[in-house]
Amino acid sequence: MTDPRRLPAVHSVLEDPDAEHALQRWGRERFASQVGAVLSELREQIQSGATLEAGPLEAASVAKEAAARLQLLGARRQIPVINATGVIVHTNLGRSVLSSSARRAVAEVSGSYTTLELDRPTGQRGSRQGLVHDLLCHLSGAEAALVVNNNAAAVLLALSVLARGREVVISRGQLVEIGGSFRIPDVMRESGARLVEVGTTNRTHLDDYRRAVGPNTALLMEVHPSNYRITGFTAQVAGEDLVSLGGQLGVPVILDLGSGVMEHLPGSDEPRVSDVVAVGYDLVAFSGDKALGGPQAGIMLGRGELMDQLRAHPLMRAIRPDKLQLAALEATLVHYLVPGEAAREIPTLRMLGTGSAELQQRASRLAAAIASLVPQRMSVSVEPVDSRVGGGAAPERYLDSYAVMLDAAGRESALATALRLGSPAVVARVAGGRLILDPRTMLPGEDEQVVEAFRALTLR
Ligand SMILES: *Cc1c(COP(=O)(O)O)cnc(C)c1O
Numbered sequence: 001m002t003d004p005r006r007l008p009a010v011h012s013v014l015e016d017p018d019a020e021h022a023l024q025r026w027g028r029e030r031f032a033s034q035v036g037a038v039l040s041e042l043r044e045q046i047q048s049g050a051t052l053e054a055g056p057l058e059a060a061s062v063a064k065e066a067a068a069r070l071q072l073l074g075a076r077r078q079i080p081v082i083n084a085t086g087v088i089v090h091t092n093l094g095r096s097v098l099s100s101s102a103r104r105a106v107a108e109v110s111g112s113y114t115t116l117e118l119d120r121p122t123g124q125r126g127s128r129q130g131l132v133h134d135l136l137c138h139l140s141g142a143e144a145a146l147v148v149n150n151n152a153a154a155v156l157l158a159l160s161v162l163a164r165g166r167e168v169v170i171s172r173g174q175l176v177e178i179g180g181s182f183r184i185p186d187v188m189r190e191s192g193a194r195l196v197e198v199g200t201t202n203r204t205h206l207d208d209y210r211r212a213v214g215p216n217t218a219l220l221m222e223v224h225p226s227n228y229r230i231t232g233f234t235a236q237v238a239g240e241d242l243v244s245l246g247g248q249l250g251v252p253v254i255l256d257l258g259s260g261v262m263e264h265l266p267g268s269d270e271p272r273v274s275d276v277v278a279v280g281y282d283l284v285a286f287s288g289d290k291a292l293g294g295p296q297a298g299i300m301l302g303r304g305e306l307m308d309q310l311r312a313h314p315l316m317r318a319i320r321p322d323k324l325q326l327a328a329l330e331a332t333l334v335h336y337l338v339p340g341e342a343a344r345e346i347p348t349l350r351m352l353g354t355g356s357a358e359l360q361q362r363a364s365r366l367a368a369a370i371a372s373l374v375p376q377r378m379s380v381s382v383e384p385v386d387s388r389v390g391g392g393a394a395p396e397r398y399l400d401s402y403a404v405m406l407d408a409a410g411r412e413s414a415l416a417t418a419l420r421l422g423s424p425a426v427v428a429r430v431a432g433g434r435l436i437l438d439p440r441t442m443l444p445g446e447d448e449q450v451v452e453a454f455r456a457l458t459l460r
Pocket of ligand 1: 150151152153155176178182222224225226227256257287288297298413415421
């Protein structure tokens with residue numbers, strides 16, 4: 001065992017020439033406390049019986065270790081990456097890339113005071129909700145709109161306000177778990193509402209709902225099965241029928257739509273938000289950063305009187321959107337006013353709409369460039385693949401793509417890691433022993449950057 005008395009004192013580490021630069025950069029207090037942390041870790045190792053080399057115990061080594069840790073602490077963690085996975089709404093990679101006008105809006109309002117809650121004509125306090133309210137109503141046909149921090153918060157708010165201490169009827173086929181531990185039954189419990197499950201996993205009928213409604217029923221709820229499909233012998237109740245039942249029984253009907261598309265997506269039969277609103281739900285909630293292609297947000301559309309109730313609830317203050325979200329959302333929504341503009345300007349929609357011929361061409365160019373940069377024994381080819389919408393946006397929906405397939409002779413995982421850690425950082429997929437680069441989710445100019453990333457690797 002090493003003798004703990006061999007550890008240098010904090011002051012002698014601070015006086016070491018190797019500490020000078022760090023002292024200047026981080027200041028005495030912060031650096032000394034980091035030195036103290038390094039020393040106490042060493043002390044613990046020694047006390048647990050470890051025999052340490054003399055090197056790490058020297059004042060200079062301790063100073064260097066403490067400086068390195070502070071350097072790491074101050075390094076940027078959220079950095080841009082190139083998404084070569086082919087998953088468009090990729091939650092781990094930040095879901096949606098904003099349009100250039102949405103990015104400009106965010107940059108502008110983040111660098112100045114804004115009209116967030118200012119009524120310019122009167123100088124009185126305005127409403128941040130007013131920034132997007134009319135736009136949302138115009139685009140969707142809804143009577144009223146309300147925006148919160150994300151869709152999970154929207155669902156929590158709706159249930160807390162409309163159903164606390166009462167019952168919410170929902171089909172067993174719709175007890176969804178979205179990634180990140182958002183589970184409908186748990187959110188329901190958290191809101192103080194009582195879940196009443198009806199039907200079975202694969203089949204639920206209108207009569208199941210009808211029979212479950214009693215004096216204590218607050219809501220009928222429908223949830224979009226965003227990330228799974230029940231197929232085979234199935235039956236779910238159409239929104240129209242549920243809404244009409246709610247009308248007969250005097251029970252509001254709400255829909256957690258999950259994604260929410262404003263315009264028809266190429267090759268998809270997913271109804272538009274305006275079609276869904278027209279069904280007559282009392283409330284529809286969906287995400288701002290899935291198929292809409294905007295910032296993280298929870299968008300609620302529905303009856304005015306109901307929205308007023310939600311707006312007045314104390315929880316609203318805790319989950320309201322900030323000025324950056326609202327700036328990005330406003331700019332994103334404006335694209336939908338002009339025919340064709342959203343599909344052109346919003347990256348999510350552009351990626352969804354890219355044709356497979358263009359992707360094949362891009363993949364071929366990419367493959368040729370990469371083939372010239374990797375060792376001969378790694379074979380590079382272009383093959384048809386399925387890209388995914390992702391983000392719980394359209395589970396069974398695959399898009400015909402072409403991708404670069406790199407057979408890295410057993411080193412595909414190491415290669416994927418090197419690409420993630422490289423500069424620029426590239427996130428690729430690994431499957432079937434191969435590294436897959438799908439150009440569908442690469443932004444303009446990124447194809448060349450991927451080639452640069454390969455050039456920067458030292459491949460043996
Ligand atoms: C994605 C999703 C949510 C959560 O939305 P966030 O905006 O991520 O909070 C809730 N419900 C459904 C059905 C979803 O698909």
